[in-house]
Amino acid sequence: MAGWLMLLFMGTSLLLGACSKDDPQARLEATVRQLQESIEAKDAGAVMDLVDTRFRMQGDLDAEQARKTMMAIFYRYANIKVFAVGHQTRIDPASKLTGFTEAQVLVTGAQGLIPERASPYTVRIEWRLVDDDWKLYDLKWE
Template sequence: MRRKLYLCLLFATCLLAGCGSDTPQDQLGDAVRQLKRNLDAHATQAVLEQLHPNFRAQGGYDRDWAHRTLGQVFAEQQGMRFIALGKSTRVDRLYDGIGRTQVELAVTGGAGLLPERRRNRPYSVSLEWWRDGYTWKLARLDWR
């Protein structure tokens, strides 16, 4: 009886304290899904909040570039959608503060934005996430 009471109290304490089974892998998966939702909703500010302060895209573009680009694309391309054809997300085995996502991404509704040769081909996109406390922030973005 005493043991059951102890286990119940321990369980209740964990629930109240927010102690769940969220592993870094689960939290990284949540961050990836949230980024997708923010992009689909054309929520520029929400996407920017997910970027690490040292964000870089293609090795040279920074957060200011991301802000300008998202604002322009979302304003001009209301019907633009990002469709993940396949993806894998994992926390780095050596550095648990780094996560990686590989995704084959199709972009629809980008008339006039995408080069003609890319319209029917998916992009191969690499995202590197850095853990900031309990939050994953997108630090690196590369595509081809």
């Protein structure tokens, strides 16, 4: 279950500026904000709308498994809070269809689900641009 929480972490990793329809970077940042808002609202459907159908987390969890895990976490743990202590988002200059986010995140209020940890998690996200929408494609953390 901690695996799906890393997706939740990613959703709160950015609190960024305004979005321009013509600026892919701003659209990517807006997508991350949208993900954060959906997670805070515990709206699993809205979260899953942002996940690519080929999504992988830590190399072995697919989108459907992630959705089921997220639903269980939303149901059982009402007080999970995630704080970004640093982040960077960029679009791959070689492929304007791929974006990356790296964030340092801390978790509190998980009612024992997350191990106590003084240092933040490093979360690495790969996004894909699909039909003008950024979709979460790959998620890894350490």
